[in-house]
Amino acid sequence: MKLVAMRYFDDIQPGDRASFGGYAVTREEVLEFARKYDPQPFHLSDEAAAKTHFGRLAASGWHTNAMTMAMLVAHYEANPIASLGAAGIDELRWLKPVYPGDVLRCETEVLEARASQSRPDMGIVRSRLTTFNQNDEPVLTFIANALIARRTAA
Template structure:
């Protein structure tokens, strides 16, 4: 099990494989982001997308699915997330794309109010099959501390 004490700033991970299907793009968009360029080939062809593209929020959901699947293998003592500092959709995601994630731990600190908890930042980039970045985000994670009674640094 990986705890706060085990996190290393600068440590990188590469994981995931998500095949984007047309059916899933249309299903997600119809329910959560029903804009024409996510649902209709003709309408999408008249936009800068050129064809039906996945919602950015769908791309976030696919990214989260890959992250959670990776956590099953890594066995992290994760406690959720208080949010995302930065999120950018760099390129459209299309049906037929295959996505993967690269992440890096960029900061970490102990919580002063919750001694059993650490907070860390990570930068994630999602790539398509052409190694183009389609999503980039900086997020915050909460993770259990192995020894809550240990002195808090700083």
């Protein structure tokens, strides 16, 4: 097992990039998520989905967000970061449907890193996150506003 140093706000620069993930989307998970959180017909039924622009059963966009978050957390577990949570996301876009059988992956790029004016123990990192399918087509994008501890305050 390799030891990876904790990344703090002080270690993060605009332009930093990361690629990670590999999430296989299953029919069972699409149906389970939809039944519980987004029970629209095109997320629950092949027949209903066939009558829409999706053409077939499609994952909820919120499910795509959840799968993206699972990949992000796994990335942070393998590459520890001094995360203090997030202040939200901006510009969320679902670009293409996600279907059972797709395999998702993520890329991030740091857009901005600035020290907090009100909390000197943390910084705010704005990153663009894009989720791609197995054909390297973007399916989701958003800008995350992450709160990261500063090493100087740790």
